[in-house]
Amino acid sequence: MDGFERRKERKKENIRQAAFDLFSVHGMQKVSIAEIAAKANVSPVSIYNYFGSKDELLRNMISVLLDKRLQEDTEVIESSLPFREKIELFISEKTKDLSELNPDFLKLLMSADPAIRQMAEDFTKNKFIPLMFKLIEKGKEEGYINHSISNQAILLYINMFREGKHSDTFLHDVEHSKQYFKELVTLFFFGILGKPAGK
Numbered sequence: 001m002d003g004f005e006r007r008k009e010r011k012k013e014n015i016r017q018a019a020f021d022l023f024s025v026h027g028m029q030k031v032s033i034a035e036i037a038a039k040a041n042v043s044p045v046s047i048y049n050y051f052g053s054k055d056e057l058l059r060n061m062i063s064v065l066l067d068k069r070l071q072e073d074t075e076v077i078e079s080s081l082p083f084r085e086k087i088e089l090f091i092s093e094k095t096k097d098l099s100e101l102n103p104d105f106l107k108l109l110m111s112a113d114p115a116i117r118q119m120a121e122d123f124t125k126n127k128f129i130p131l132m133f134k135l136i137e138k139g140k141e142e143g144y145i146n147h148s149i150s151n152q153a154i155l156l157y158i159n160m161f162r163e164g165k166h167s168d169t170f171l172h173d174v175e176h177s178k179q180y181f182k183e184l185v186t187l188f189f190f191g192i193l194g195k196p197a198g199k
Contacts (some may be wrong), residue, residue, distance in 0.1 A: 018056065066123045070128065090158060091162055091184065133155070160190075
């Protein structure tokens with residue numbers, strides 16, 4: 001990639017980041033191309049040249065975030081970290097951008113834009129779920145997960161904990177959120193009965 005291409009990619013990334021910052025706070029409908037351009041320090045024409053429209057910019061932004069999430073999750077699964085630490089990273093949602101994006105906003109986007117809904121469904125079915133099954137199988141091999149429990153049930157269990165991190169308790173009780181998270185990890189592995197005796 002030459003200097004021109006690098007500058008172009010940096011400019012596109014600045015536009016995506018500006019759009020992300022504005023959309024996640026104000027919602028898509030209330031943000032104009034002019035506001036995105038001002039925040040990204042580019043001309044509105046540049047946004048139209050690179051992305052075509054605000055809708056296409058949004059779709060591109062979501063696609064890039066999903067790819068980033070997949071890359072980071074893959075790195076965690078393929079790392080030499082102990083299984084428990086891998087699970088902690090998945091529950092905590094390591095990718096900062098996606099974890100900061102309001103889940104209600106994402107649901108609204110998917111309901112309002114069939115292209116984004118299809119993108120999210122394809123990502124989940126063809127990339128995210130197979131990756132998570134790989135992690136779950138690793139946990140079974142290492143003795144952390146009961147072999148009699150289906151991969152689908154374990155995946156649902158992981159998602160329940162991830163969604164819990166978006167609850168009002170985590171969002172508003174910052175002082176105790178780290179302690180709550182530690183307790184959630186303990187609950188994940190041992191349930192409310194606690195660690196089995198002699199283990």
